[in-house]
Amino acid sequence: MATRSTIMDTNSFRPEEASGLSPATLAMTRRREELLGSAYRLFYRDPVHLVRGQGAHLHDADGAEYLDVYNNVASVGHAHPRVVEAVARQAATLNTHTRYLHSAVLDYAADLLSTMPDEIGRLMMLCTGSEANDLAVRVAQAFTGRRGVIISTEAYHGNTAMVSQLSPALGSAQPLADWVRLVPEPDPRHAAAAGMPLDAWFAAQVQAQVDDLEAAGHGCAALLADSIFSSDGVYPDPAGYLAPAVEVVRRAGGVFVADEVQPGFGRTGQAFWGFARHGVVPDLVTTGKPMGNGIPVSGMAARPEVLAAFADHLPYFNTFGGNPVSVAAAQAVLDVLRDEDLQLHADRVGTDLLAGLRGLDHAAVGEVRGAGLYIGLEVVDPADGTPSRQVALDVVEELRARRVLTSVCGGGGNVLKLRPPLVFDDDDATRLLTELDGALRTVAG
Structure with missing residues (x-):
C-alpha cells in the first residue's frame, strides 16, 4: 500500500510489515480486513487495541495505560x-x-x-x-x-x-x-x-x-x-x-x-x-x-x-x-x-507546553507553532535541517512504544500534531515533554 494521504496513510499500519506483531494483534488485523474491507486504516506499525479511556488517558486490552495527545473527539476527556x-x-x-x-x-x-x-x-x-x-x-x-x-x-x-x-x-x-x-x-x-x-x-x-x-x-x-x-x-x-x-x-x-x-x-x-x-x-x-x-x-x-x-x-x-x-x-x-473553564485551561497549559516544546534541545526539532492545545512541531533531518517525513514517523512510532499517542500532519507529513483532550493537565504535559525528549534522542541522536 503506497503512501498517498497524509492524514490516512502516513503513519498507518501496513499488512506487509506485520511479521513482528503478536499473534493476537495479527489475528485481529486480519479479521478486521476480512470483515470491514481494506479502505479502513489503523494507526501505527503495531496497532493499539484500546478498551477504556478516562480523561486524557487510554488503556489497552492488556491493561497498559497511554497518554492521548491526538484526540479532539473526546474534547472534554474520555468518558467524562x-x-x-x-x-x-x-x-x-x-x-x-x-x-x-x-x-x-x-x-x-x-x-x-x-x-x-x-x-x-x-x-x-x-x-x-x-x-x-x-x-x-x-x-x-x-x-x-x-x-x-x-x-x-x-x-x-x-x-x-x-x-x-x-x-x-x-x-x-x-x-x-x-x-x-x-x-x-x-x-x-x-x-x-x-x-x-x-x-x-x-x-x-x-x-x-x-x-x-x-x-x-x-x-x-x-x-x-x-x-x-x-x-x-x-x-x-x-x-x-x-x-x-x-x-x-x-x-x-x-x-x-x-x-x-x-x-x-x-x-x-x-x-x-x-x-x-x-x-x-x-x-x-x-x-x-x-x-x-x-x-x-x-x-x-x-x-x-x-x-x-x-x-x-x-x-x-x-x-x-x-x-x-x-x-x-x-x-x-x-x-x-x-x-471547568476549559478554554482558559487550554490557554494556560498550552502556553506552557508550547514554551517547553520550543525549549527542546534537538537538531531534529524545527519550528514549533500553536495556540492553546493545538500545537504543530516540525520534525527535520538533524543532518541538514530539511523537513523529514521518515524521522517524524520514527518519532511517532517511538512515542507509541513509550505509550504516548499522536500523529502527523502537513503536506510533507513531518509535523507532529499535538491535539489532546482539553483536560490535558500539567502532569500530562510534563510526561509528553519527557517522552518526546527521549523519543527524539532514540531516533535522531
Whole structure:
C-alpha cells in the first residue's frame, strides 16, 4: 500500500510489515480486513487495541495505560461522567428525530448560538463534520449563485462525495472538483520570502484563485477554511492574518465558511471559536467531532440571510441530526467547557507546553507553532535541517512504544500534531515533554 494521504496513510499500519506483531494483534488485523474491507486504516506499525479511556488517558486490552495527545473527539476527556450521565439519562427516556418538537434541541441551539457573533442566528444539526461542510457548500452556492470554492493545499473537510473533492489531504487517489481552487498554506516564511506581510501575501493568493474561478466561468461561492489550518501543518499566527483574504472573497460575491471542527470549542485557548482570533465574522460555521465528546453530532450555523436562499426553497432533513441523545451529549459538553473553564485551561497549559516544546534541545526539532492545545512541531533531518517525513514517523512510532499517542500532519507529513483532550493537565504535559525528549534522542541522536 503506497503512501498517498497524509492524514490516512502516513503513519498507518501496513499488512506487509506485520511479521513482528503478536499473534493476537495479527489475528485481529486480519479479521478486521476480512470483515470491514481494506479502505479502513489503523494507526501505527503495531496497532493499539484500546478498551477504556478516562480523561486524557487510554488503556489497552492488556491493561497498559497511554497518554492521548491526538484526540479532539473526546474534547472534554474520555468518558467524562457528566456526558456519560446525560447520554444515559436521555437514552432511557426518548430518542427520535427532529420532525417532532423537543425543547432540548431548541435550548441547545440557543445556547450554542450565544457563543457566536450576533450575526450568526441559525443552526442546522447533523451527525458529522463531513455532513456539515457538505451542507455549508450547498448553502454557499445557493446564496451566491456561484459554484467555485477556494481551499488550502492540504485541507481536509470531510468524506462525502462533495467534500471529498474539497479535501486534498485524502491524497492522489481522490480528484478535486473542477470548481475547486487551492491556495498555499499560510506559512509566514512564504510571505517573508516574497517580501510581504502574511495577511497581504495570503490575500493575494486568494485573489489569484478568485480571478481564476471567474475566468473559468465558475465564480467564487466560498472560501472554506479551518482557521488554524491544522491539516496543512498548524498555522495560527499572527492572529488576524485571515481577515483580508475573507474580504477578497466577499468583494467577489462569495462567503466565508469557517470549518471549526478542529479549532473550535475553546481548543485555541484565546477564543471559543478559532475564527475569533482573526477578527472575522463568518457567513457559515461548521463543527463536528468535539461537539458531542464522541457521540455523533454536528452543526452548521449561519447568518439568516445566507441560509434563506437554501432553506426557503429546499426542505432538508437528517434522520439522526439533532436527536435528543446527541443533543444531551452536546449540551453536557458545553456545560463542562464552561463549568471547568476549559478554554482558559487550554490557554494556560498550552502556553506552557508550547514554551517547553520550543525549549527542546534537538537538531531534529524545527519550528514549533500553536495556540492553546493545538500545537504543530516540525520534525527535520538533524543532518541538514530539511523537513523529514521518515524521522517524524520514527518519532511517532517511538512515542507509541513509550505509550504516548499522536500523529502527523502537513503536506510533507513531518509535523507532529499535538491535539489532546482539553483536560490535558500539567502532569500530562510534563510526561509528553519527557517522552518526546527521549523519543527524539532514540531516533535522531
